Amino acid sequence: MKRDSRLSGVLHVLLHMAERRDPMTSEALAQAMQTHPVVIRRILGGLRDAGFVRSEKGHGGGWTIQRALGDITMRDIYDAIGRPALMAMGHRTDAPGCLVEQAVNAALDTSFRDAEALLLARFAQVTLAELAADFHARMAARPATSVKDHIHG
Amino acid sequence: MKRDSRLSGVLHVLLHMAERRDPMTSEALAQAMQTHPVVIRRILGGLRDAGFVRSEKGHGGGWTIQRALGDITMRDIYDAIGRPALMAMGHRTDAPGCLVEQAVNAALDTSFRDAEALLLARFAQVTLAELAADFHARMAARPATSVKDHIHG
DNA sequence: TTTCATGTAACTTTAAATAATACGTGAAAT
DNA sequence: ATTTCACGTATTATTTAAAGTTACATGAAA
Numbered sequence: 001m002k003r004d005s006r007l008s009g010v011l012h013v014l015l016h017m018a019e020r021r022d023p024m025t026s027e028a029l030a031q032a033m034q035t036h037p038v039v040i041r042r043i044l045g046g047l048r049d050a051g052f053v054r055s056e057k058g059h060g061g062g063w064t065i066q067r068a069l070g071d072i073t074m075r076d077i078y079d080a081i082g083r084p085a086l087m088a089m090g091h092r093t094d095a096p097g098c099l100v101e102q103a104v105n106a107a108l109d110t111s112f113r114d115a116e117a118l119l120l121a122r123f124a125q126v127t128l129a130e131l132a133a134d135f136h137a138r139m140a141a142r143p144a145t146s147v148k149d150h151i152h153g
Numbered sequence: 154m155k156r157d158s159r160l161s162g163v164l165h166v167l168l169h170m171a172e173r174r175d176p177m178t179s180e181a182l183a184q185a186m187q188t189h190p191v192v193i194r195r196i197l198g199g200l201r202d203a204g205f206v207r208s209e210k211g212h213g214g215g216w217t218i219q220r221a222l223g224d225i226t227m228r229d230i231y232d233a234i235g236r237p238a239l240m241a242m243g244h245r246t247d248a249p250g251c252l253v254e255q256a257v258n259a260a261l262d263t264s265f266r267d268a269e270a271l272l273l274a275r276f277a278q279v280t281l282a283e284l285a286a287d288f289h290a291r292m293a294a295r296p297a298t299s300v301k302d303h304i305h306g
Numbered sequence: 307t308t309t310c311a312t313g314t315a316a317c318t319t320t321a322a323a324t325a326a327t328a329c330g331t332g333a334a335a336t
Numbered sequence: 337a338t339t340t341c342a343c344g345t346a347t348t349a350t351t352t353a354a355a356g357t358t359a360c361a362t363g364a365a366a
Contacts, residue, residue, distance in 0.1 A: 059334040
């Protein structure tokens with residue numbers, strides 16, 4: 001399995017956008033994330049459709065956040081990127097005729113469902129404003145002088 | 154990401170073994186699991202080292218369970234197969250110096266750690282005996298006549 | 307001594323995420 | 337108007353870990 005890092009990627013990108021007043025280009029965001037501009041457009045595309053960010057073409061264009069950070073939770077972002085799988089484990093067959101497999105799947109499914117519910121509940125409790133505040137707290141605890149010293153690019 | 158199904162696979166195999174008195178060969182287990190004998194040996198190898206099963210070579214050889222089903226929990230099995238990742242998401246390590254990324258990772262890690270702890274706690278509460286009982290209950294709720302009608306192979 | 311069955315290493319295939327390429331659309335600057 | 341900038345997206349390639357496969361060695365029983 002290749003671990004999915006879209007959620008952390010999107011959150012990272014959004015917080016970087018939040019530190020700026022002007023639109024940020026996919027190019028600039030990609031550089032900050034050490035990835036490709038197309039990847040940025042793909043993951044932000046879902047957020048645009050959900051109304052969290054706006055994109056503008058042409059000179060001076062780029063991406064801007066459309067809602068107050070306090071009104072966006074990690075759960076919102078998770079939903080907007082298409083609710084990718086949270087659990088790394090599945091089972092071999094979905095509709096098994098084998099009753100042994102049914103018993104095993106039932107036990108695993110129950111546990112995984114509860115763990116997922118816990119995760120989503122946690123996600124819903126964390127807003128981007130809180131993440132931004134955490135970032136600023138980390139910055140204050142450091143000797144460097146400005147925001148620019150703490151973010152890449 | 155390719156979902157990991159080793160845990161469900163091992164549990165499945167163990168319950169099948171539990172339904173028999175004689176050793177089961179990797180060949181027979183593989184047929185029941187629709188997979189390859191080598192895969193069976195690989196996943197059972199860890200359990201053998203942990204003392205949950207025993208393997209014997211030669212005529213009449215194969216795999217047998219070494220402990221009472223009530224003394225083996227799903228958590229034991231999870232540990233014995235090497236504690237594979239439970240969560241499908243990781244975070245990018247591209248910019249570890251970035252405080253924004255640190256803030257995001259901290260929030261995600263907290264949630265994921267709690268979800269993993271919940272999962273492992275649940276695993277520790279379920280014994281193979283309970284899974285076997287669930288299997289027999291499912292069998293009793295069905296019109297077919299014998300164990301053989303409900304397990305593959 | 308032949309056959310059966312596990313023990314393992316090495317290699318191939320597969321699934322999902324990510325990266326890269328190429329080309330299209332629309333907006334602003336000149 | 338035309339050029340430049342920046343997003344939109346389809347297509348293809350790369351990467352990673354799991355799963356499958358092959359090959360050969362070891363050891364026990366017939």
